[in-house]
Each structure stands twice: as structure tokens, then as C-alpha cells.
Amino acid sequence: MTSTNRHRACCCMIALMLSLTLTGCAATMVHNQAEVPPRHTISEFKDQRFAEVADPWEGFNRNMYRFNFYFDKYLFLPVVNGYEFVTPTFLQERISSFYNNIGEVRNLTNSMFQLKGKESATTLGRFVTNSTLGLGGLFDPATTFGLERRQQDFGKTLGYWGSDSGPYLVLPIFGPSSVRDTGGLVVDTGISYGIYAGIDPFGNTGNSFAIGSGVTALDVVDARHQKSFRYYESGYPFEYYMVRFFYHEKREIEIGKPLPAE
Numbered sequence: 354m355t356s357t358n359r360h361r362a363c364c365c366m367i368a369l370m371l372s373l374t375l376t377g378c379a380a381t382m383v384h385n386q387a388e389v390p391p392r393h394t395i396s397e398f399k400d401q402r403f404a405e406v407a408d409p410w411e412g413f414n415r416n417m418y419r420f421n422f423y424f425d426k427y428l429f430l431p432v433v434n435g436y437e438f439v440t441p442t443f444l445q446e447r448i449s450s451f452y453n454n455i456g457e458v459r460n461l462t463n464s465m466f467q468l469k470g471k472e473s474a475t476t477l478g479r480f481v482t483n484s485t486l487g488l489g490g491l492f493d494p495a496t497t498f499g500l501e502r503r504q505q506d507f508g509k510t511l512g513y514w515g516s517d518s519g520p521y522l523v524l525p526i527f528g529p530s531s532v533r534d535t536g537g538l539v540v541d542t543g544i545s546y547g548i549y550a551g552i553d554p555f556g557n558t559g560n561s562f563a564i565g566s567g568v569t570a571l572d573v574v575d576a577r578h579q580k581s582f583r584y585y586e587s588g589y590p591f592e593y594y595m596v597r598f599f600y601h602e603k604r605e606i607e608i609g610k611p612l613p614a615e
Contacts, residue, residue, distance in 0.1 A: 405598075406521050406597050406598055406601045407518075407519070407520045407521060408520060408521040408597060409520050410520060410521075410522065413523075414521060414522065414523040414593075414597075415523075415593060417523040417524070417525060418523050418584070418593055418596075420525060421523070421525065421526065421528055421584060422584035422585055424525075424526060425583070425584055426584075429526075429577055430577075430583075432574060433574055433577050433578050436574050436578065437578060445575075445578065447491045447492070448571065448575050449575055449578070449579055450483075450487070450490055450491055450492060450493050451489065451490045451491055452490075452572050452575050452576070453490070453493075453502070454479075454480065454483045454484060454487065454489075454490025454493075455490065457476055457479055457480040457483075457502075458480070458545070458548065459505065459506060459541050459544070459545065460476045460502070460503055460504060460505045461473060461476045461477055461480065461505075462544060463505035463506055463507055463509060463510045463541075464476055464503060464505050466507070466510045467505070467509075467510055467513045467514075472503050472505075475500050475501070475503060476502075476503055476505075478495065478500050479495040479496075479500045479502065482494055482495040482498065482500060483495050504607075506534075506537055506538070506541050507536075507537035507538075507540040507541045507544075508531075508533055508534035508535075508536070508537025508538065508604070509537070509604075509607055509608050510537065511533050511536065511537055512533060512604070512605075512608035513608050513609070516533050517533065518531040518532070518533045518534070518601065518604065518605070519531050519532030519533050520532055521597050521600075521601065522534075522535055524538075528582075529596055529597065529600040530600075531601070531604070534604065549565075
């Protein structure tokens with residue numbers, strides 16, 4: 354079996370194990386609802402803008418939002434907190450910088466898909482600068498040189514070319530999304546995996562499976578480490594609706610769509 358096939362088999366195995374684990378966690382935790390605020394309806398606020406986001410699957414989305422809270426609280430955040438406890442801040446920053454530099458590939462491909470020449474050149478300049486002067490992305494001299502990071506993804510690319518966001522959708526682990534952005538996430542993941550499989554950076558090590566799995570796991574932990582959002586810590590009784598509204602508005606602004614008039 355080639356290293357690429359071993360990597361694919363590993364990904365399938367990890368996905369299966371994760372799905373079984375999450376199913377067990379959900380079944381175990383569903384009986385403990387005391388820590389989650391009671392559900393509030395928003396029918397009396399139908400004339401307000403934060404009620405405008407299309408959410409035909411609200412029941413499913415609310416359950417997934419609650420599941421993400423439990424997953425965060427009892428599994429994900431303890432791992433992240435342990436990582437932050439044992440890893441010096443300087444090293445945490447280097448790890449985040451390294452993965453952010455790899456993320457420039459996604460930013461570059463989507464800037465090109467949107468035919469944004471200047472932005473593509475800036476992103477390419479960031480990647481080359483940080484990969485060389487920044488010692489493989491461990492440091493970020495590109496920002497010092499005025500090459501600002503331009504966050505892009507295929508969901509934004511679809512929106513740029515006129516695709517509507519579609520209904521709101523809360524994904525397991527990933528959190529708030531939409532039909533358009535979920536499709537974009539699938540495409541970005543496929544492109545990233547295709548590039549990884551083509552390069553196969555650990556293919557000659559003789560232990561590509563273990564190394565690749567470790568790099569992926571650290572990437573996931575670092576991504577959560579960089580996000581400050583915590584479920585149900587706002588203290589707001591309508592948190593679900595506000596998160597939904599702010600996510601939708603943020604994405605529309607990012608792809609350049611004008612907000613509706615008051």
C-alpha cells in the first residue's frame with residue numbers, strides 16, 4: 354500500500370472513530386441539560402433584522418449547537434487547555450504562525466478563483482516571504498513589510514460570483530455555517546487534501562501515517578486555540594439567534610454584499 358493510500362485509509366478510520374466517539378458523547382451527555390440556558394423563542398421579534406436569516410432547519414441547528422457546546426466543554430476545550438498549559442506561549446505563537454502560513458495556500462487559490470490579481474500577488478508575497486525569511490512560516494515578517502493577510506475560502510468565492518448563502522446550518526464541531534459555506538468547506542478541504550497527497554511531504558520518512566496524523570491533530574487543536582468564542586458564555590438569552598445573525602452578516606460583508614436598508 355502506497356503512503357497516499359495509507360493516508361486515505363487513515364483518514365477514513367479516524368473519521369469513523371470520531372463519529373462513534375461523538376455519538377457516544379452525545380448519548381451520554383443528553384441527560385445533563387442543567388448547564389445549558391433554557392430555550393427562548395423569538396416569535397415576538399419577527400420584525401427585527403436578527404430574525405431575517407433563513408433557518409428552516411432550526412430544530413436540527415439548535416440540537417447541533419447544543420451538541421457543540423458539550424463537545425467543546427467536555428472534550429475539545431480540555432485538550433486545548435492542556436495544550437496551552439504544557440506549551441510555552443512563544444512556541445504556541447510559532448505553531449499558529451506555521452499553520453496560518455500553510456493556510457495562505459487556500460487564501461491564494463480563492464483569490465485567484467475570484468480573479469483578484471492584486472490580492473493574489475499580496476498573498477503569494479506573504480507566503481514566499483514567511484516561508485523563507487520567516488523560517489518556514491514560524492514567523493510573520495510579511496505583515497511587517499505591509500503584506501496583510503487576506504482571508505479567503507471557497508464559500509466567499511461562491512458568494513463573490515453571486516451564489517446566495519442559502520439556509521443557515523450549524524455543523525458538528527465546525528459550528529455556524531450555511532449551505533453555501535458548507536459546500537465551500539468541502540471544496541477547500543478537497544483542494545488541500547489533493548495538494549497534500551500530491552506533495553506527500555512525509556512519504557520518504559517510512560512513518561508518514563503517524564507524522565501526518567500528528568500534524569493534522571495539532572492543526573485542529575491550534576485552530577480551536579486561536580478562536581476565543583465559547584458557547585453559552587454571552588449570558589444573552591437569545592444567543593443562538595444573535596450568533597446566527599452575526600455570522601450571516603459577517604459573511605455577507607466579507608464577500609462585499611451591501612446590507613439591507615433599515
